[in-house]
Amino acid sequence: MKQFTITLLAGLGLLAAGCQKDNVTPPNSQLTGRVIFQNEPVGVRGQGNVQLELWERGERFRNKIPVLVAQDGTYSASLFDGDYKLTRLRDNGPWQNNTDSIDVKVRGNTIVDVPVQPYYVVRQTTIAKSGSNVTASGLVSQVSTGRNIEGVTLFLNTTQFVDTNNSLLGQTTLSGSALSNLSQPLNLSVAIPATAKGAVYARIGVRTQGVGELYYSPVQKITL
Amino acid sequence: MKFHFKTLTLSGALLLGLATSCQKDFLERTPPSIILDAQLWNDTGLLTGLLANYYDRLPTHTTIYSNWAEYAAYDEAMWSGNGNGPNDRFTYGSGSWGNWDYGLIRDINLALENIDTQSTSLTSAQKDQFKAEFRFLRACMYFELGKRYGGVPLVTTQLIYNFDGNVTPLQVARSKETEVYDFVASELDAIKGTLGNSGSVTRANRYIAMALKCRAMLYAASIAKYNAQSGLNISTTGGEVGIPASLANSYYQKSLDAAKEVLTGPYSLYNGNPSNKGENFYEAITRKNANPEIIWAKDFLTAKDYRHYFAYDNIARGIREDNLGSSALSPILNLVEAYEYLDGTAGTLKTQNAAGTDYIYYDNLNGPFANKDARLYGTVIYPGTTFKGQDVQLQAGVKLWNAASNSYQTIEGGLASVYGGAAFPNGDNKLLTGSSGPQANQPEVSNSGFYLRKFIDSGAGTSSRGIRSDTWWVRFRLAEILLNASEAALELGQTADALTYVNRVRERAGFPANSLTTLNLARLQNERRVELAFEDHRLWDLKRWRIAHQVWNGNSSNPDAVAYVLFPYRVVRPGSAMDGKYVFDKRVSPRYRTPRNFQLFNYYTFIGNDIRNRNPLVVRNPFE
Numbered sequence: 102m103k104q105f106t107i108t109l110l111a112g113l114g115l116l117a118a119g120c121q122k123d124n125v126t127p128p129n130s131q132l133t134g135r136v137i138f139q140n141e142p143v144g145v146r147g148q149g150n151v152q153l154e155l156w157e158r159g160e161r162f163r164n165k166i167p168v169l170v171a172q173d174g175t176y177s178a179s180l181f182d183g184d185y186k187l188t189r190l191r192d193n194g195p196w197q198n199n200t201d202s203i204d205v206k207v208r209g210n211t212i213v214d215v216p217v218q219p220y221y222v223v224r225q226t227t228i229a230k231s232g233s234n235v236t237a238s239g240l241v242s243q244v245s246t247g248r249n250i251e252g253v254t255l256f257l258n259t260t261q262f263v264d265t266n267n268s269l270l271g272q273t274t275l276s277g278s279a280l281s282n283l284s285q286p287l288n289l290s291v292a293i294p295a296t297a298k299g300a301v302y303a304r305i306g307v308r309t310q311g312v313g314e315l316y317y318s319p320v321q322k323i324t325l
Numbered sequence: 326m327k328f329h330f331k332t333l334t335l336s337g338a339l340l341l342g343l344a345t346s347c348q349k350d351f352l353e354r355t356p357p358s359i360i361l362d363a364q365l366w367n368d369t370g371l372l373t374g375l376l377a378n379y380y381d382r383l384p385t386h387t388t389i390y391s392n393w394a395e396y397a398a399y400d401e402a403m404w405s406g407n408g409n410g411p412n413d414r415f416t417y418g419s420g421s422w423g424n425w426d427y428g429l430i431r432d433i434n435l436a437l438e439n440i441d442t443q444s445t446s447l448t449s450a451q452k453d454q455f456k457a458e459f460r461f462l463r464a465c466m467y468f469e470l471g472k473r474y475g476g477v478p479l480v481t482t483q484l485i486y487n488f489d490g491n492v493t494p495l496q497v498a499r500s501k502e503t504e505v506y507d508f509v510a511s512e513l514d515a516i517k518g519t520l521g522n523s524g525s526v527t528r529a530n531r532y533i534a535m536a537l538k539c540r541a542m543l544y545a546a547s548i549a550k551y552n553a554q555s556g557l558n559i560s561t562t563g564g565e566v567g568i569p570a571s572l573a574n575s576y577y578q579k580s581l582d583a584a585k586e587v588l589t590g591p592y593s594l595y596n597g598n599p600s601n602k603g604e605n606f607y608e609a610i611t612r613k614n615a616n617p618e619i620i621w622a623k624d625f626l627t628a629k630d631y632r633h634y635f636a637y638d639n640i641a642r643g644i645r646e647d648n649l650g651s652s653a654l655s656p657i658l659n660l661v662e663a664y665e666y667l668d669g670t671a672g673t674l675k676t677q678n679a680a681g682t683d684y685i686y687y688d689n690l691n692g693p694f695a696n697k698d699a700r701l702y703g704t705v706i707y708p709g710t711t712f713k714g715q716d717v718q719l720q721a722g723v724k725l726w727n728a729a730s731n732s733y734q735t736i737e738g739g740l741a742s743v744y745g746g747a748a749f750p751n752g753d754n755k756l757l758t759g760s761s762g763p764q765a766n767q768p769e770v771s772n773s774g775f776y777l778r779k780f781i782d783s784g785a786g787t788s789s790r791g792i793r794s795d796t797w798w799v800r801f802r803l804a805e806i807l808l809n810a811s812e813a814a815l816e817l818g819q820t821a822d823a824l825t826y827v828n829r830v831r832e833r834a835g836f837p838a839n840s841l842t843t844l845n846l847a848r849l850q851n852e853r854r855v856e857l858a859f860e861d862h863r864l865w866d867l868k869r870w871r872i873a874h875q876v877w878n879g880n881s882s883n884p885d886a887v888a889y890v891l892f893p894y895r896v897v898r899p900g901s902a903m904d905g906k907y908v909f910d911k912r913v914s915p916r917y918r919t920p921r922n923f924q925l926f927n928y929y930t931f932i933g934n935d936i937r938n939r940n941p942l943v944v945r946n947p948f949e
Binding site: 191192193248249251265266268269271272310311312313 | 555556557558559879880881882924925926945947948949
């Protein structure tokens with residue numbers, strides 16, 4: 102019995118000794134911010150499809166830190182304090198390429214907004230249920246020249262993730278001559294399928310010719 | 326005498342000495358297993374073998390002998406084999422269609438230089454001809470690179486490292502996209518007179534060179550025009566990607582001129598079976614002797630054990646000759662409906678009455694396909710047709726009339742099952758499900774209601790693994806050149822000529838003479854789709870017209886982006902005039918619902934960091 106106790110104690114001692122406390126502090130400074138145009142967040146497709154890049158100078162830092170932009174235009178990264186360069190990945194978001202990097206000094210929690218220049222934006226969106234349809238209106242305006250508008254789409258989904266990549270409940274697109282007059286708000290309507298229960302989520306996306314990603318309005322929850 | 330070890334060794338050594346001393350310069354023998362430069366570059370037989378190797382290495386995307394599963398990735402067919410094939414693909418990858426094969430370019434450059442420096446016994450005419458053929462292959466390769474990546478580094482000499490630690494002389498920057506197409510055109514023009522090989526359909530001659538030029542110039546022209554017109558303007562600042570719209574007309578003109586040159590050649594549209602236009606179209610592609618339509622093909626030959634498994638993998642299930650395989654690719658309704666009716670109306674199959682309240686009842690399984698463009702028969706095995714003289718039984722099941730609910734009940738069974746027996750005591754003991762299906766979710770039987778006919782060998786035993794198939798792969802044929810000429814003429818405003826060219830192709834397909842009197846690009850796009858289905862054109866055509874991202878937009882409610890199927894049923898409704906007739910269900914493919922999703926970055930394949938690490942002068946493609 103005594104021997105057993107000694108063995109047990111020795112074992113516990115070994116275990117205790119083996120458990121060295123982690124001597125590397127985790128990165129605990131939060132860099133957060135929004136991708137903005139005229140001080141308004143830019144809605145994008147989520148799930149890592151739109152990214153920013155963080156680079157740190159120095160021989161040890163050969164790889165970028167990919168920063169995923171959430172669908173409401175926010176981003177966040179847990180970092181060590183330091184000086185970083187934030188770059189906007191080329192041909193990635195629904196905005197013009199801008200290869201200038203942004204200097205970011207991270208000292209504790211830091212907030213940095215990333216300005217971008219879209220081609221077309223949608224503002225003053227109102228989305229509401231009307232009978233068995235979801236109707237939406239929004240004012241689409243061109244904010245940079247050089248590219249034409251391809252389509253304006255109202256997306257409808259069962260979850261709050263609403264964009265081109267999801268298996269949607271429904272969508273409706275205006276294109277061509279329906280977009281000839283952008284000075285007036287555009288009206289879109291999509292039927293709510295019978296399968297939808299409880300609530301649906303909707304937002305408007307604007308597609309620019311030759312730009313892979315759409316500019317989205319904020320997601321709106323519609324209780325049925 | 327007693328043998329000592331010493332004596333033995335000594336005598337052995339002496340014998341060995343004797344044996345070797347007899348051979349003069351025994352260290353300088355010709356190796357029996359290596360072909361030396363001096364032999365290769367002076368022997369026309371060996372050089373022809375070398376050429377065969379290079380022809381074989383020309384890149385393709387989807388062909389009957391390689392990568393054929395990818396036919397199912399677009400809107401011609403779906404995958405009905407084991408696994409999912411390319412049909413659960415959420416999007417096309419950024420490296421899709423890539424083929425950065427500078428190994429072949431280097432081998433050709435080496436051959437060109439070695440013929441100059443090492444050939445001593447060839448006549449200068451022979452040298453010129455071989456060099457012309459090598460340059461043709463190089464031009465072909467650069468066209469293939471250009472249509473995948475845009476402008477690529479134009480390397481025309483061997484790049485040799487001199488071990489001085491400096492690799493920068495070996496790094497060649499990307500040329501402009503226009504420069505690649507211009508290079509292809511000028512090379513083909515330069516060699517067309519010296520190519521020889523007249524009458525050959527497998528080795529390059531002047532008409533094959535002009536056919537290639539015709540296609541390449543058409544690609545350049547439509548990229549120039551539609552990259553701007555679509556508003557996409559995909560380009561790089563250095564012009565490595567993107568062709569100025571102002572160059573479109575000159576490229577169209579070059580394409581038209583090249584097409585006219587091919588049309589002066591000894592080719593004509595195949596019309597060996599004029600009484601049966603459908604079989605005639607099938608023969609136009611697969612018939613190998615005395616086929617005046619084929620310009621350039623990659624041939625196979627069973628007698629030389631050069632054959633492929635395309636028939637084994639894709640023969641209709643009910644008539645397969647092996648115990649495995651069959652049916653991997655099944656053409657989809659999207660393609661079938663692209664074939665017009667001979668009276669010029671749209672090809673949509675009529676399965677429901679005008680009000681959409683009831684089926685249209687057909688007496689025969691092939692009822693809806695009556696008076697269709699004969700190319701449908703030559704491309705696709707549809708219900709109620711035969712292949713190899715055998716019936717391809719296509720019936721998904723029966724529609725049993727339920728008078729109480731005033732509707733049909735769908736009953737489906739196993740392959741070649743009977744509606745009767747223990748399972749269906751009230752059945753009529755007639756056919757339930759055909760021996761070739763279709764079935765919605767079973768592998769190795771059509772899941773779409775159709776089978777492939779084009780390129781499937783009709784010879785006995787060719788769908789067995791023991792015999793296999795030797796149908797050839799058609800790279801160029803006259804119908805494509807006519808359609809190229811028609812498109813180029815249309816874009817140049819020469820509509821009358823354009824109509825003449827396209828109507829020749831349509832007349833062979835069973836349409837009356839001058840069946841089209843007006844023409845627009847959309848008509849021609851459909852004409853190319855139905856004429857050249859399964860000939861590795863569809864993807865590249867949609868890319869150069871810059872409509873791929875709209876046709877395959879990843880939207881599951883877009884009928885062009887999802888695969889549709891057509892299931893035939895026999896009506897069981899005793900006592901009614903409809904009993905025993907056939908009805909057809911159109912629906913989205915139950916097995917795969919993933920829409921085709923072609924994104925903007927797919928217009929130019931990403932070059933990849935691996936290549937850019939090795940050559941920093943290579944700039945990224947757009948979106949990369």
